[in-house]
Amino acid sequence: MKLIIFTDLDGSLLNHGDYSFAEATPSLRRIKQSGIPLIMTTSKTRREVEPLQREMGIREPVIVENGGGIFFPAGYRNWRIGQGEQEDDYTVIRIGTSYPRVRAFLEKVGPRFGVRGFGDMTPAEIAGLTGLPMERAVLAREREFTEPFIMERPDDIGRLNVLAEEEGFKVTQGGRFHHLIGIAQDKGKAVRMVCDIFKANSGTATKTIGLGDSENDLTMLGQVDIPVLIPRPGKGFLGIRLPGLIRATQAGAGGWNEVVLGLLNNEDEITTRDWQYKKPGGEL
Ligand SMILES: [Mg+2]
Known part of the structure; x- marks a missing residue:
């Protein structure tokens, strides 16, 4: 090889x-x-x-x-x-860390930042945001480690990142979403x-x-x-x-x-x- x-x-x-x-x-x-x-x-x-x-x-x-x-x-x-x-x-x-831990953090601090993650969305909403067919949007919601999310005020991402790091997470950026992921991954x-x-x-x-x-x-x-x-x-x-x-x-x-x-x-x-x-x- x-x-x-x-x-x-x-x-x-x-x-x-x-x-x-x-x-x-x-x-x-x-x-x-x-x-x-x-x-x-x-x-x-x-x-x-x-x-x-x-x-x-x-x-x-x-x-x-x-x-x-x-x-x-x-x-x-x-x-x-x-x-x-x-x-x-x-x-x-x-x-990475476990999905329930990632969700628990987002549920705690998310409302302050107007954050909505895939766990807060219906498959139809994910399909609307991504353009994925519905059956794939359902699979995108079956998460094990990390959470993609959108923010009302994207300029606040730095402040969210500071809080995330204090609790063992970090934020990375993909093509469409921010992703909350474990700090060690x-x-x-x-x-x-x-x-x-x-x-x-x-x-x-x-x-x-x-x-x-x-x-x-x-x-x-x-x-x-x-x-x-x-x-x-x-x-x-x-x-x-x-x-x-x-x-x-x-x-x-x-x-x-x-x-x-x-x-x-x-x-x-x-x-x-x-x-x-x-x-x-x-x-x-
Ligand atoms: Mg890409």
Whole structure:
């Protein structure tokens, strides 16, 4: 195994507006043919990623709820995961705090800030805010670690963050929502843990690719060998600098597909030190 791909979903592998990954079909086909692990690294819940994995025809570990938990499918590659608990069809590594604790904090301080989390909303309201179909909005509400929320006065986010940190939480920003998450979790930490498990079991040198579009992807992009930033519709690129950062030229699944295909076409060269990404068309 030479490559592992970690990817954000909303706004990255899935279009921000319609959640389609159709434009990424050519690169997804290549990924499956080559047996490259595609690790969804998302703020979505475990229940939301299950149907997405089925639609894409993959069965890989997932990092859900902004690094709150890692779920390895039971028996994955006959590996020894070495940590976590057996639960349903998974080995589960819990990094974040529990959802009831997150909710208890929000119920205490939320009213002061005009905060409404998914636990305060009906599936219909979540569907209205996200554009998700109703059955997916129901799955978005089945949370285990973290809470997405909206605020009446977004300028108060700094003050809310101070209170959150005092009680062992922090706030991160996705494409649509703020997320209240455990202070000890982020996507980058979970990526590192997954890489360690891969390294311990496969014993081969592996290059990692990470793709994301929002602030909550920064720790993931900082952990991988090849970070890829996807532009956000109407908002452009997140303002970050990282060595070797590749910027996709289109938003969503189209941009994702373009960069991943470009990388897979250079799979052998990626391992060399002087390798440089060339955009489709040739220029660096
Ligand atoms: Mg995103």
